[in-house]
Amino acid sequence: MDNSFMKQAIDLAVENVRRGGGPFAALIVKDGIVIATGANQVTRTNDPTAHAEVIAIREACRVLGDFQLTGCDLYTSCEPCPMCLGAIFWARPERVFFAATHDDATAAGFDDSFIYRQIAVSHDQRTIPMTHLVAPQASRPFQEWAGKPDRVEY
Numbered sequence: 001m002d003n004s005f006m007k008q009a010i011d012l013a014v015e016n017v018r019r020g021g022g023p024f025a026a027l028i029v030k031d032g033i034v035i036a037t038g039a040n041q042v043t044r045t046n047d048p049t050a051h052a053e054v055i056a057i058r059e060a061c062r063v064l065g066d067f068q069l070t071g072c073d074l075y076t077s078c079e080p081c082p083m084c085l086g087a088i089f090w091a092r093p094e095r096v097f098f099a100a101t102h103d104d105a106t107a108a109g110f111d112d113s114f115i116y117r118q119i120a121v122s123h124d125q126r127t128i129p130m131t132h133l134v135a136p137q138a139s140r141p142f143q144e145w146a147g148k149p150d151r152v153e154y
Helices: 003-018 052-064 082-091 102-107 113-119 140-146
Strands: 025-030 033-039 072-078 095-100
Touching: 003 025, 003 033, 003 072, 003 095, 025 052, 033 052, 052 072, 052 082, 072 102, 082 113
Parallel strands: 072 095
Antiparallel strands: 025 033, 025 072
């Protein structure tokens, strides 16, 4: 854990706000070197997935030439939202350090608690209803994957 990296993440978040972006930033460190940064670009790019952590993960994976962040630490200015948390678990960094909490984000108008609640609700009762359509070939992509001898496991 290095507080100077957290300070960089917070400074980047403040700079992003001043440039018209959201108050979130992240950086990814490997062997004591920042290999990628990301700042919230949701409204700037009209991309709801353009969260700081996701942008930093994408860049770090590009730099490393790998889809996993083995041996990396992620520093983020705020506790990750559910989407970013999912991306973090898929990317598998060694550790995550965050500054502000989800309660701090909620107080600033960024409340993601409804997403956590929606996960526990049945598909048809969600705010955005989700319907399982029974399709005879639904398992075909998985069968293709299982039969692919050169597949890359993740």
